[in-house]
Amino acid sequence: MRRERVLLLLLLAAVIAVWFQLWRAHARTLTVTVLDVGQGDSLLVRSPTGRAMLIDGGGRAGQDTGPQTIAERVILPALALRGVGRLDVILLTHPHDDHVGGLAQVVEQIPTRLVLDPELEHPSPSYRRFREAVAERKVRLVRARAGQKLNLGAGASAVLLHPSEPLLEDTGSDLNNNSVVLRVSYGRRSFLLMGDAEEAAEQRLLERDADLRCDVLKVGHHGSSSGTTERFLRAARPRWAAISVGARNPFGHPDEEVLSRLRSLGIRVLRTDREGAVTFSTDGRRLRVRTFASLR
Numbered sequence: 001m002r003r004e005r006v007l008l009l010l011l012l013a014a015v016i017a018v019w020f021q022l023w024r025a026h027a028r029t030l031t032v033t034v035l036d037v038g039q040g041d042s043l044l045v046r047s048p049t050g051r052a053m054l055i056d057g058g059g060r061a062g063q064d065t066g067p068q069t070i071a072e073r074v075i076l077p078a079l080a081l082r083g084v085g086r087l088d089v090i091l092l093t094h095p096h097d098d099h100v101g102g103l104a105q106v107v108e109q110i111p112t113r114l115v116l117d118p119e120l121e122h123p124s125p126s127y128r129r130f131r132e133a134v135a136e137r138k139v140r141l142v143r144a145r146a147g148q149k150l151n152l153g154a155g156a157s158a159v160l161l162h163p164s165e166p167l168l169e170d171t172g173s174d175l176n177n178n179s180v181v182l183r184v185s186y187g188r189r190s191f192l193l194m195g196d197a198e199e200a201a202e203q204r205l206l207e208r209d210a211d212l213r214c215d216v217l218k219v220g221h222h223g224s225s226s227g228t229t230e231r232f233l234r235a236a237r238p239r240w241a242a243i244s245v246g247a248r249n250p251f252g253h254p255d256e257e258v259l260s261r262l263r264s265l266g267i268r269v270l271r272t273d274r275e276g277a278v279t280f281s282t283d284g285r286r287l288r289v290r291t292f293a294s295l296r
């Protein structure tokens with residue numbers, strides 16, 4: 001009887017120890033997930049202290065005609081699955097439909113503390129709806145510009161590198177080239193998230209001596225031929241490149257030349273059209289990569 005009781009206590013202690021280790025491992029991890037929103041962008045960052053930041057909300061107008069919107073189909077379930085009941089930050093990189101599309105619904109349904117928006121002029125209904133939702137919910141709104149810094153807790157942070165004043169003009173796409181670019185870092189690991197920035201934005205970042213070094217690059221503008229130049233890649237030197245892109249999209253994204261440039265520099269490429277959602281997690285030292293495809 002006594003021996004049984006001792007065994008039971010030992011077992012209980014072992015369970016608590018395992019649980020504590022798991023909790024510690026979880027608590028000290030920063031994750032960046034590139035959600036699979038088809039042709040568009042939506043990224044979820046969770047900090048080591050549990051803060052949650054959503055960057056863009058997917059949703060090309062043409063694809064959002066089914067019974068469910070991109071927010072209902074992908075973003076809200078992804079937040080629920082991860083137990084995110086509140087967003088600390090929603091960051092819009094630029095107001096194109098494939099980035100702002102699902103955000104109005106997210107703001108309407110998930111309590112949000114801060115919205116960062118570069119406030120680039122764009123007359124699309126989905127952007128207007130987003131801004132109306134932000135105003136209606138009285139969410140604090142800050143105009144996103146280079147130099148701003150977000151404290152994500154436990155030493156993790158995000159620094160906005162772009163757009164800087166004066167905003168770029170007369171580029172192929174001023175909306176793309178004034179996308180918010182941010183660098184998320186934790187310990188020795190960092191992530192460079194490019195929005196839809198193209199070559200003009202890359203040039204500006206290089207001119208301004210922005211710290212571009214990263215382990216993971218969220219490739220700009222869905223891997224289009226308009227960016228991800230060799231000069232830029234040599235400054236950023238990522239080990240991994242993630243491309244958010246829709247299968248059989250009509251734009252020919254990602255560009256074959258961009259893909260071979262990445263590969264020739266030894267950068268491993270993951271694409272949401274092939275792998276589904278891609279999740280990077282780090283304790284500040286080691287970097288783990290999981291894809292939805294690998295879980296199937």
Ligand SMILES: [Zn+2]
Nearest residue numbers: 040096098196
């Ligand atoms: Zn886009």
